[in-house]
Amino acid sequence: MPQTDVDAAAAAAADPDHVAVLAFPFATHAAPLLAIIHRLATSSPNKHFSFFSTEQSNNSIFSIYKQNINIKAYNVWDGVPEGYVFSGKPQEHIELFMKSAPGSFKKAMEVAVSETGRKVSCLVSDAFFWFAGEMAEEIGVAWLPFWTAGPSSLSAHVYTDLLRETFGDGGVTGLEDELLSLIPGMSKIRIRDLPEGVLFGNLESFFSNMLHKMGRALPQADAVFINSFEELEPSITEDLKSKFKKFLSIGPFNMISPPPPVADAYGCRTWLDSQKLASVAYVSFGSVTTPPPHELVALAEALETSEVPFIWSLKDNSKVHLPDGFLDRTTSQGLVVPWTPQSEILAHRAVGVFVTHCGWNSLLESIAGGVPMICRPFFGDQNINGRMVEDVWEIGLQVEDGVLTKHGLLNSLYKVLSLDGGKKMRENIKAFKQLAKEAIGPNGSSVNNFIALSDLMIMSTSSKDEKVTSNTFLEPRFTSNQKSQENQHSYL
Known part of the structure; x- marks a missing residue:
């Protein structure tokens, strides 16, 4: 051998x-x-x-x-x-x-x-x-x-x-x-x-x-x-x-x-370094979902009208839906890039709000960065996460009526970035960040x-019967699309 x-x-x-x-x-x-x-x-x-x-x-x-x-x-x-x-x-x-x-x-x-x-x-x-x-x-x-x-x-x-x-x-x-x-x-x-x-x-x-x-x-x-x-x-x-x-x-x-540092191909970190404390809106809806075209238009119009500095992670093939001239008019206001180092952006001192789909990983990254959220959920757990963000934890808002509108997003940006309510959200999310630090300490x-x-x-094997031999490794007793309902009972 x-x-x-x-x-x-x-x-x-x-x-x-x-x-x-x-x-x-x-x-x-x-x-x-x-x-x-x-x-x-x-x-x-x-x-x-x-x-x-x-x-x-x-x-x-x-x-x-x-x-x-x-x-x-x-x-x-x-x-x-x-x-x-x-x-x-x-x-x-x-x-x-x-x-x-x-x-x-x-x-x-x-x-x-x-x-x-x-x-x-x-x-x-x-x-x-x-x-x-x-x-x-x-x-x-x-x-x-x-x-x-x-x-x-x-x-x-x-x-x-x-x-x-x-x-x-x-x-x-x-x-x-x-x-x-x-x-x-x-x-x-x-x-x-x-x-x-x-x-x-x-x-x-x-x-x-x-x-x-x-x-x-x-x-x-x-x-x-x-x-x-x-x-x-x-x-x-x-x-x-x-x-x-x-x-x-x-x-x-x-x-x-934390994931290892990645190349910042579009200069997001350098751009953030020149912005004021907690002034920037970071916009990203994850790798799976893109809002429908009319919501992209509303989002773009709200960002431009608000004059809030922004970084928007948006796939290149979706830029066709943006208002005519938006990219040219906002070159000094913000960045629209196809990919961002999200966790590093949310950890930057200049970021004041995260416009997000409220997926679980993004939510935890927002807590780690101490950044309040504006949530536009789409499917799965995102709606329940958004409700927790707004009404239970009080660390952000959900968009009005569940969709992005120009007026609704302008109102939300103002509440988070300008008013005492936003200050309270930042205090709350920083408190959760501290609890998270203690949990992993x-x-x-x-x-x-x-x-x-x-x-x-x-x-794991000490409390189980030794059933395995080289010839009986595993043989499921059910087909891939059918499971026996025998012995199933309520978990309540």
Whole structure:
């Protein structure tokens, strides 16, 4: 046997821990999961992590980090058959991937076990993979799902059955402004703020069913971990602790492990250095969403009329929708660029407000920068995040009537940048920033939860029956689009 194989066999015998990580390869799911795995791998150099995602996802996210010697990426099929023609059905690519995912993950995990000589000792997954609980149970290891958004949106999915029993499923017309006082910590959240697929929208869509199954499955997990800190949403956090075996807030990741500095190709930082304190509006709606053309026009008109200095992250192909002459007239007022180093911009002293879609990662970056928000949510958890920002945390505003208008945005910019209300928002968000710093500091809640998560990975096989042999690695008892409903019961 070659010396390298001897060394590998000796390492496996000395420390058999092999954590399989199943990533959801769409939107901003895989990158935060890799961030926490990177931290865990650094703190546990003898533990091996196999990270499974699609080739496109792996190529993108692994370029950010220097690869740890104890993390290896494995590519899984994206689920799109050769020659497949997309029909334009919403979330069609996600549905194709999810239908193939159990089998694809199984095959890739078998390859990882064969290459490392270590059977899987713990299964970490994106929370969307409700089927991972059965996979973990079958091989006798702990299941540790990761929820990429905030506690409030997670609570909505956990309480879906109760919400449907209370308000009906699909018949909430006229009840949109009803408050969700029946859920701890959600007394200021309205039905209209819920993610689609809980009480309204197509409740029978693949995505809605996936999230419903997830909400039912997560209470069976050995622990659910999340990119947040307990002090941000204490009531909801305590309630979720009562619903799950363990609920571990281990963030904010952007403050614990800031991404490495990136090239500022468009000179944003240099431009900000010449601006006054807390005077600049930073505008970005993430990498997935762009407002419709009439809202882009309204946003441009509001910025120009306000004379507020701005940086606007806008894809080049969307500039055609801007008012004629806007770019020329505002060259001395602001920058319109296709990409920005967002976390660094939000940390700059000159930025006074963040006009955002209110995605969870952007929200946490805004807290880290101490910058109040003007929220224009679009889908998913963004509406509930926006409601928390305005009415619970009081660290920003939602745009009037949920859409960008010239008058509405002018009013919001004035409130945040000019009035005492904006001063209060800045004080509130800086207080949350301080709580986040304490959570990730010595003996902080997130640090202690991270240690608990790491311990669960180490001890995962000690509390499980040893079911695995080289020939019974994993064989899901369900098809990719059908899960047995036997033994399912209410989590309430």
